Structure formats: structure tokens, C-alpha cells
């Protein structure tokens with residue numbers, strides 16, 4: 001029997017704790033003396049390394065890349081565990097790449113957003129595949145929700161938030177606004193089923 005690879009996905013909401021869990025799992029592999037490399041997608045064409053920080057202070061150095069091809073090219077041969085942060089920002093080539101790496105005996109741990117602001121599966125940057133295609137390739141999937149920050153006179157809702165709402169000047173963003181807006185003026189807030197404003201344009205809601 002050869003080396004046993006696997007693909008583990010950590011999906012969920014912004015503010016849901018995916019990064020913390022990714023770093024925790026990667027650190028654990030390092031304790032087991034596995035050769036680990038962490039990648040992160042960089043929006044702004046920067047290359048080099050960057051500290052990936054989770055909201056509760058865990059940190060790790062990551063290699064910044066912009067495409068699945070870059071990731072493949074930058075992967076040290078001896079790497080046994082591949083971590084990928086912000087996997088939803090990659091092109092669709094990330095799906096066959098994660099498949100190939102796991103099939104060839106690597107452990108791949110990928111963290112990313114499950115849904116976009118429309119409440120639909122997060123599309124990769126070229127729109128050919130979405131995060132659901134990566135889910136179908138995974139051995140293990142964990143979901144990390146945030147809590148709903150909707151506020152009324154009585155305080156904050158606090159329920160499990162499986163959606164993220166985008167706002168422009170406190171108005172819910174139009175359905176046809178772009179999926180990714182680097183450096184935009186929009187704001188995001190985690191929302192529960194009751195407080196997320198669903199879009200009727202969502203094709204899954206049409207009967």
C-alpha cells in the first residue's frame with residue numbers, strides 16, 4: 001500500500017473560525033513531524049509570504065499565490081500536508097489539483113467560504129465550478145458558522161448563522177453585484193435563517 005492521501009474541507013461563514021481550525025490541524029501535523037506547507041490566495045497579485053492570523057490570535061506563515069497553477073508550481077516536493085486558506089478565491093483548476101494531490105498521497109486541508117452573499121455555493125473565480133465541486137471530492141467536511149449579529153431593541157440575535165449578508169450603506173446588496181469586491185465599501189454580517197434576506201433570483205428558490 002502506498003501513502004494514503006486525503007482531502008479535508010473546512011467550509012463556512014466569515015467569522016466562523018475556519019482559520020483557527022485550519023492552523024490548529026496544521027500545527028498538529030507538524031507535531032507529528034509531517035512536512036507541511038500552507039498557501040493562501042492573494043487578491044492583489046502579491047507574491048511572497050504572509051502571516052495567516054485567525055481571529056483568536058493563532059498565526060502561521062503562508063505562501064501567497066493567485067492561481068491553482070501557481071500553487072502547484074510553488075509546492076515543495078517533500079510536502080506531505082498541504083494547507084490552503086481562502087480556497088474559494090482560486091480558479092476552478094483548484095478542484096482537479098486538490099483531487100490529484102490527495103490521490104498522490106498528500107493530505108490536503110482546505111478552508112474557504114461555503115456561500116456567497118447571495119446565499120449560493122461560492123463560485124470559483126472563473127465561474128466554471130464552485131465550492132460544491134470541492135465538497136464532492138472531500139473525505140471529510142466540517143462546517144463553521146458564525147452567530148447572527150442581527151440587532152433589534154432586545155439585543156443581538158445570536159443564533160447559528162449559516163449565511164452572510166452584504167450591505168451597501170445599510171441596504172441589502174443587489175443580487176447582480178459582483179461576488180468579490182476587493183477593497184470595496186461593502187459591509188458583511190452573519191445571518192440566521194430568520195434574519196437573512198433571501199433573494200428571489202436565487203435559482204434554487206424558484207419552483
Ligand SMILES: [Zn+2]
Pocket residue numbers: 148149150157158159191192193194195
Ligand atoms: Zn438572527
